[in-house]
Amino acid sequence: MTATENKMLLPVSFYALYILSMCLGFLCVVFVCLWSGTWRGGFAWDGSFLQFNWHPVLMVTSLVVLYGNAVLLYRVPFTWSRWWCKVAHAGLLLVAIMLSLVGLSAAFDFHSANNIPHLYSLHSWTGISTVTLFIFQWCVGLGAFLLPWSPMTFRAFLKPIHAWMGMAIFVLSLISSLSGINQKLLLTLNGRNGSNTEPYTALPTEAVFANSLGVLVLIFGFVVLKIILNQEWKNPEFEQESNRPLLADAR
Numbered sequence: 196m197t198a199t200e201n202k203m204l205l206p207v208s209f210y211a212l213y214i215l216s217m218c219l220g221f222l223c224v225v226f227v228c229l230w231s232g233t234w235r236g237g238f239a240w241d242g243s244f245l246q247f248n249w250h251p252v253l254m255v256t257s258l259v260v261l262y263g264n265a266v267l268l269y270r271v272p273f274t275w276s277r278w279w280c281k282v283a284h285a286g287l288l289l290v291a292i293m294l295s296l297v298g299l300s301a302a303f304d305f306h307s308a309n310n311i312p313h314l315y316s317l318h319s320w321t322g323i324s325t326v327t328l329f330i331f332q333w334c335v336g337l338g339a340f341l342l343p344w345s346p347m348t349f350r351a352f353l354k355p356i357h358a359w360m361g362m363a364i365f366v367l368s369l370i371s372s373l374s375g376i377n378q379k380l381l382l383t384l385n386g387r388n389g390s391n392t393e394p395y396t397a398l399p400t401e402a403v404f405a406n407s408l409g410v411l412v413l414i415f416g417f418v419v420l421k422i423i424l425n426q427e428w429k430n431p432e433f434e435q436e437s438n439r440p441l442l443a444d445a446r
């Protein structure tokens with residue numbers, strides 16, 4: 196069966212939620228850029244707070260928005276084959292990995308340049324676990340599902356584990372993003388160190404804006420999970436694994 200013949204008819208509710216997820220993802224990126232760019236002074240790569248500002252932008256863009264979209268690719272009824280869908284999924288996730296590594300080095304460099312200890316907070320623990328599991332999952336997925344020599348029985352065994360791990364990592368990304376936003380607000384809006392900002396407890400405009408970013412991230416995550424967990428929206432062809440040679444599926 197070709198991919199075109201297999202094109203699924205999905206209900207309006209699917210498209211409504213999918214468009215909503217695209218809008219929410221876009222808003223998450225706009226909000227995090229505006230927060231870092233406007234209230235936190237912009238961007239640089241010099242070990243200062245301005246270097247740190249890349250961290251939230253790159254982490255939300257890669258591990259929340261790009262990751263969510265890479266997962267949703269399997270539900271969107273494009274007229275492409277399963278093989279191309281897998282390649283797009285792996286490619287988008289590879290871009291997400293690279294951006295997240297740059298985002299992590301922004302935070303690590305900033306800590307080193309300012310003699311701040313590494314990996315002390317709950318946020319940094321969940322964050323480093325997210326990225327480590329993500330890279331591990333990507334490598335195993337590449338070896339098992341894209342390279343031609345992995346046996347069919349192994350693919351079939353791994354598939355539910357891969358899907359479960361993928362969702363767990365996405366949930367971890369949401370948790371890391373929310374805890375990061377909270378950590379940043381508590382550290383920055385403390386009314387100390389000669390900072391000319393109002394304290395977090397006074398709920399200044401920056402806090403309202405950053406809290407709203409957290410809410411947007413959360414709603415985006417719930418919409419993605421709602422789409423992914425709906426059994427009726429799964430593409431039946433994508434549910435079966437095949438051990439055909441690498442390029443045989445690429446029609």
Ligand code: HEM
Pocket residue numbers: 250251252254255258259299302303304306307312313314315316317318319320321322323325326367368369371372373374375376377378379382
């Ligand atoms: C999935 C997303 C995220 C991951 C995986 C992540 C990961 C990390 C890691 C591993 C560190 C430790 C760096 C070090 O110890 O040198 C860190 C630090 C930090 N991150 Fe994130 N982060 C994420 C999102 C965010 C967001 C959205 C913010 C919001 C501003 C943020 C704010 C912070 C802050 C303030 C620190 C320094 C204080 C601390 O170590 O907790 N993070 N992050």
